[in-house]
Amino acid sequence: MAESTQEIYLARHGETAWSLTGQHTGLTDLPLTPHGEQNARALGQRLRGMEFAHVFASPLQRAARTAALAGFAAAIPDTDLTEWHYGDYEGKTTREIRQERPDWDIFRDGCPGGESVTDVAARADRVVARLRALDGHVLVFSHGHFLRVLAARWLALNASAGRYLMLSTAALSTVGYEHGPCDPVLRLWNDCRHVQ
Secondary structure, three states: OOOOOOEEEEEEOOOEHHHHHOEOOOOOOOOEOHHHHHHHHHHHHHHOOOOOOEEEEOOOHHHHHHHHHOOOOOOEEOHHHOOOOOHHHOOOEHHHHHHHOOOOOHHHHOOOOOOOHHHHHHHHHHHHHHHHOOOOOEEEEEOHHHHHHHHHHHOOOOHHHHHHOOOOOOOEEEEEEOOOOOOEEEEEEEEOOOOO
């Protein structure tokens, strides 16, 4: 079992063309913008000197490239860290979706033709179980909606609690424990001090 001082660092990928426009980017494998690459390098500066026993990344290029530019090119790919599969809503903005479904909430309704909240929570639960079994500090590069669900599940909250955890591109967050494995906590959230 992981020690109580273990911290899990969660890094969202850098900016893409669709993150700029607010389009839902699930499995569409977009590259980082030049600004996104710059912020990925800045994230690397922020993490400089920190030691991680394990580093994992979503295999989608925006997360894997962020990891590489931050100095962690050897991050182990983990398909459970991919973004929410948005199905019919891929490439659409929330505003466009709500023109058809005014009360739509991803954390309640999921995505037709894609993943439900239960599907994403199950992936997050698998990741949480693996992370808790590791020793030492861990660094994870992933995506906005998925990391929000992962943090909620780390805290033993319903996946829907992810709606309250806004997460910017290239942001750094940390989860861990207060007194031990029975006391999971959020230590840092959506820290963008390094982002330019």
